[in-house]
Amino acid sequence: MPEDERSLLEFLDSSQLNCLNEEGEHTLKSLLSSKAVNTSSDTYLLSDVDEQLLLNVTFNQSVRVRSLIIKSNGNPEQAPKLIKLFINKPALGFEDVEDASEPEAAQVIELTEEQVKKGLPIPLRYVRFQAVSSLHIFVATNNGDDATRIDALDVFGIPAAGVRDLSGLKKTEE
């Protein structure tokens, strides 16, 4: 792991966080609004109608993403299995992503049980994630249950060079 690589959660734009098909009480916002990796066992993201989820993670500046952690502590059947990653497409709906494959999707990954259970970093194709302002994670399938559960999400990489962090300016108006 290169030295300058770090968690990108501090660059999240938490007002733009949203997730489709999330259950009313277990939302993506609750998982990420603290801008740190969730460690509480009471807070998790759960799917609602079926097992699919579409997480929209927006950053407040351009970032380069190298790896990803998706952790699911609950029932192994609720762990996400096939995920598709998209970048910089703020208007995605399920119908856009269901049939997508590479290169439309930036990357399609089949998660192993170990990766999800232990929360191991999932290496990404670094060249495809060079100027990411929003990352969209589509969970297509899980391991069999009706609902998908995600306990923690973390994104690693570096902020794109030459981009100034304007997050400090925004706070004054609130």
Added chain:
Amino acid sequence: MPLEATMIIIDNSEYMRNGDYQPSRFDAQSDAANTVFQTKIDSNPENFAGIMTMAGKGPEVLVTYTKDLGQILQAIHSASSNVGGVADITTAIAVAQLALKHRQNKNLRQRIVVFIGSPLEGQSADERNMIKLAKKLKKNNVAVDVIAFGDGIEEGESNVLKTFVDNANSSDNSHYVAVPPGPHLLSDMVISSPILAGDSGIPEEAMGDAAPAAGGSNFEFGVDPSLDPELAMALRMSMEEENARQVAAAAASGPSQPTPQASQPPAPTSSIPAPTQPAASSDAMDEDEEALLQQALAMSQQEGGGAEIEIDEDEEMSEEEAIARAIEMSMKENQSEKK
């Protein structure tokens, strides 16, 4: 103040020619659609809304996204000359969802408001099909409100539309309202329903079940207190002040009331010494008032003795007495002047 993009689906099937809602179903619906549009646009400066029809040759989007009431009115007007066919609610909702998906500001929540005044037919009557559609909407985070009126209100146990809304509902964002024909206006019923409660700044729980029962004129002052709490409070305060003023005036009316008509019956009791000086000093007047008040109180207590008499009646009686006394006194004044 929800941040929302709204698609209003109106029914323009043949059933809209019915005149059971004033002036006709279609016009009542247009009025209500205007109300919904205006409320949604006013509730947040970033909100947009569009309108579409679901019958005729097929569902048709009339206006995509606008804040301009003129465009909506124009669209409704053009739809009014295009009444016919059968409503296709499932296709209409699918089209509306597509239209919502292409909104410019992706931060806006998506909402579909459906007016339905015709019976469900074909695909739309199939409960399983509708539940599937509802789940799809819920999955995509689209809220749905259904306003059923006329033939859209289903009889009996199975209510497909209600089930549809319940299935699309996540964290209480979707509502079903049925408005039967009656003396009320469709738009009044819609504005006082939970559908627009969030936009008027009223907590939805406060609306509760009271909303469907409200006829618009059943309120204390003819104004729905939940719609304009300040006005209602002002009215109530003014009412109380007026009551207090009347009571005070009744007690104090003795020397000042100029009613020299002899047609009124004389006061039942005349045991108090009447004032002899027409232009009494202020002290004397105060004493007069006090005496009158005492007298009135004593009277009402005597008459209301053991029986249960409400306070209102007490007040009324003392008022009557005061008037009678006033008449008596003014007559005496006249007499003393003649002397």
